[in-house]
Amino acid sequence: MKKRPMLKLFFHDFTYGFSYGKHKYIVFYSMIGLLSLMISFQLKPLGSNSIATFFLLLKDNGYIKQLSDYQVPFYWDFIQFSVLFLIGDFLFQDIENKRIYLLLRSRSKSHYILSKIFWVVVQNILIYIGLFTTIYIISSLALGDFSLGKSPYFKQNIVPLMVTKVTPGQLLLNILLGFIITSVLLSSILLLFIQFSPPIMIFFGVIVISSISTFSSIKWLPAIHSMILKRDIFNMEHHLTLGFSIIYCLVLYAFVTTFTFFVFKKIDTP
Amino acid sequence: MIETAYLKTDHLSKEIKRQPILKDINLTLRKGAIYGFRGKNGSGKTMLFRALCGLILPTTGTVEVGGVRLGKEISFPPSVGVLIENPGFLNGYTGFKNLKMLAGLNNLINDDRIKESIRLIGLDPEDKRKYRKYSLGMKQRLGIAQAIMEEPDLLILDEPTNALDSDGVEEFKAVLLDLKAKDKCILIASHDKEELDYLSDEIFMMENGEITDKYHLQGVGQ
Numbered sequence: 001m002k003k004r005p006m007l008k009l010f011f012h013d014f015t016y017g018f019s020y021g022k023h024k025y026i027v028f029y030s031m032i033g034l035l036s037l038m039i040s041f042q043l044k045p046l047g048s049n050s051i052a053t054f055f056l057l058l059k060d061n062g063y064i065k066q067l068s069d070y071q072v073p074f075y076w077d078f079i080q081f082s083v084l085f086l087i088g089d090f091l092f093q094d095i096e097n098k099r100i101y102l103l104l105r106s107r108s109k110s111h112y113i114l115s116k117i118f119w120v121v122v123q124n125i126l127i128y129i130g131l132f133t134t135i136y137i138i139s140s141l142a143l144g145d146f147s148l149g150k151s152p153y154f155k156q157n158i159v160p161l162m163v164t165k166v167t168p169g170q171l172l173l174n175i176l177l178g179f180i181i182t183s184v185l186l187s188s189i190l191l192l193f194i195q196f197s198p199p200i201m202i203f204f205g206v207i208v209i210s211s212i213s214t215f216s217s218i219k220w221l222p223a224i225h226s227m228i229l230k231r232d233i234f235n236m237e238h239h240l241t242l243g244f245s246i247i248y249c250l251v252l253y254a255f256v257t258t259f260t261f262f263v264f265k266k267i268d269t270p
Numbered sequence: 271m272i273e274t275a276y277l278k279t280d281h282l283s284k285e286i287k288r289q290p291i292l293k294d295i296n297l298t299l300r301k302g303a304i305y306g307f308r309g310k311n312g313s314g315k316t317m318l319f320r321a322l323c324g325l326i327l328p329t330t331g332t333v334e335v336g337g338v339r340l341g342k343e344i345s346f347p348p349s350v351g352v353l354i355e356n357p358g359f360l361n362g363y364t365g366f367k368n369l370k371m372l373a374g375l376n377n378l379i380n381d382d383r384i385k386e387s388i389r390l391i392g393l394d395p396e397d398k399r400k401y402r403k404y405s406l407g408m409k410q411r412l413g414i415a416q417a418i419m420e421e422p423d424l425l426i427l428d429e430p431t432n433a434l435d436s437d438g439v440e441e442f443k444a445v446l447l448d449l450k451a452k453d454k455c456i457l458i459a460s461h462d463k464e465e466l467d468y469l470s471d472e473i474f475m476m477e478n479g480e481i482t483d484k485y486h487l488q489g490v491g492q
Contacts (some may be wrong), residue, residue: 012375016371037302078320097356268286
């Protein structure tokens with residue numbers, strides 16, 4: 001491998017990732033489209049645009065004062081787990097069937113694992129861009145409104161929930177960035193532990209870590225950073241700002257990926 | 271005749287979770303020869319092949335390929351083709367497109383060479399059928415084509431004739447003997463005694479991670 005070996009491995013992952021998982025992606029985006037459509041039809045008589053659909057589909061269950069108040073955030077869980085499944089499925093397939101062929105052709109463990117680390121980040125970003133685009137298009141079509149400004153529904157139903165008033169654009173950015181940084185971090189944890197243990201066990205382990213945030217207020221948990229109702233926009237109690245979430249997730253991500261890099265170089269490829 | 275070792279292991283042993291998987295393996299293999307490895311399931315053939323590829327690191331002992339020590343000076347052999355397990359081809363791609371995707375990783379060969387490898391092993395490179403439509407035997411043939419397409423100096427094949435019909439086995443034998451004539455070092459693991467005896471210059475018997483016996487056949491298939 002003479003020229004830009006890491007880039008070639010990355011493009012191999014890109015092509016392979018989407019070709020291998022295309023049917024699963026179609027199912028996932030169809031489900032998202034269907035959910036967007038259902039929510040949009042409920043919102044139509046209330047004078048809304050797609051911002052409300054984003055909010056209702058991607059919001060969590062907020063802080064729980066008592067466990068008896070707990071409600072399962074089904075949509076949040078579905079999206080979080082589905083994205084992790086899509087990424088975990090690719091990593092599992094790669095380890096099971098492709099790894100030795102890629103390693104022996106690239107002849108470099110460093111290039112192989114760096115390309116995987118890079119691909120996981122890009123895959124997350126692309127999945128969420130696809131998800132947001134799907135919600136925007138389906139919802140806007142259903143509501144007959146392609147604007148992203150303040151709709152009557154936003155002013156009457158979302159603004160009163162806020163303790164820090166933000167524009168619809170800022171709200172959307174908070175949600176999108178929150179989901180991406182959380183998912184990148186959880187995927188990197190998946191990539192690290194999948195090197196040592198059965199993938200199915202690791203996948204469920206990460207799902208459990210992710211689920212704890214739905215009833216716990218500890219802001220050091222990774223998945224809490226994708227929960228918009230726990231952000232300082234809606235709840236000042238825990239000072240969970242977007243800045244804190246980004247820095248915390250980046251630091252943890254850097255630690256996990258550095259560890260993955262060095263561990264992978266030392267371990268066998270059974 | 272002075273024989274130069276291309277692949278050499280020196281007291282190679284491997285333990286996984288304190289269980290000995292390979293025990294004190296000493297091999298001296300040259301180019302231009304075919305080596306057969308025979309043994310029951312779990313005898314350590316596949317693990318040995320993985321160690322020779324640099325995929326698992328020895329607990330003690332060394333592996334040298336082309337005079338260079340694996341895991342020390344280089345991670346993997348400089349020129350190696352393997353068929354150890356299903357290469358994870360994409361169901362939605364044709365055989366040619368699957369091989370092209372892998373060959374693109376090191377750009378050593380062009381499309382014509384990929385097509386020639388497919389043809390050599392008895393498949394049609396222009397076949398428009400997707401991989402999912404291939405029979406088991408065709409899938410195995412494509413796996414072999416993947417291993418030989420870059421004409422590597424070291425070729426390691428684990429149960430390569432699984433699922434091949436008699437024509438497929440004959441084509442496979444012809445390809446291997448041709449590669450042997452081109453001075454390649456070839457290692458095959460197989461349950462099939464007859465096939466190994468026909469192809470191999472030397473046979474190694476394995477049991478419980480050890481080489482228990484070896485015998486020369488002086489290249490019967492030539």
